[in-house]
Amino acid sequence: MKLIEGMTLAHSWLMACEHLLAKPGWVDTTVVLHIKEPTRVRQQDKAVADTLDGFLIAHEQYNSHTVAETIFPGYEYVRRGLDGVYKDYPDEIFPRIKGHPQFRHWGTYAHRLLRRTDGDGREYNPLAELIKKMRQKNPVRASYEIGLGFGFELATYDDDEDRGSRLGGPCLSHLSFKLIDxxxxxxxxxxxxxxxxxAYGNLLGLARLQAFVADQVGVTAGPLVCHSTMAVLEHGKEWGWKKGEVEPLVAACRDKTRETTPSVDTHR
Incomplete structure (x- = not known):
């Protein structure tokens, strides 16, 4: 078990990679990242992200923004506002994603958060319902008891669809939101x-989702926690790069944190 406390997404991701490099097989269980300011992007953070994206693109993989969009359609939110998230993404963008050859294994998170069907066959929006509850001025006190305090839950694993698959399917299993102070x-x-x-794209998508919820509720984003029950620094033919390329990548990212000025900040 490893708890990693970092200031930003890139800072936390890089420390986790360095931790995994020290583990046998570059694998560990119960790796928990606690990111204090997930929406903050310092100059050196951008340099780390650009280095990683350059590596991924050179190996014909998706960049971090593309991965992030599978968790939350931030691009649609910027372009079209709330309708871009609640209507345009599920009605226009997701039908195109369904035709992708990797659709069964990846890319369904955002849709699972935005469109579900209840037991009576009625369609609803889980994310909108969550935000509606968080906006309530007088929430029921009993719902915050027995260690469940301040809790708003969204599940992404669907027993009906995913129980028959041994591999593939959603790696993101659960999201828990809390409104505190x-x-x-x-x-x-x-x-x-x-x-x-x-992982970095996942963290970016989660931070965008968190910022969206905070914006809709009229508050600010707090810390982001990411719990990986198994964390891997992957390599091999199935991934598109050799083991010998991983350590130089992590070292290059670390070098970027030394080359840039820590005091220059932006916000995502």
Missing amino acids: KKVHLTAMYRSHYYIQR
């Missing part, structure tokens, strides 16, 4: 996490 906190649970191909 006018800040939205988010905890994400991953059943497995691949730190080169997916």
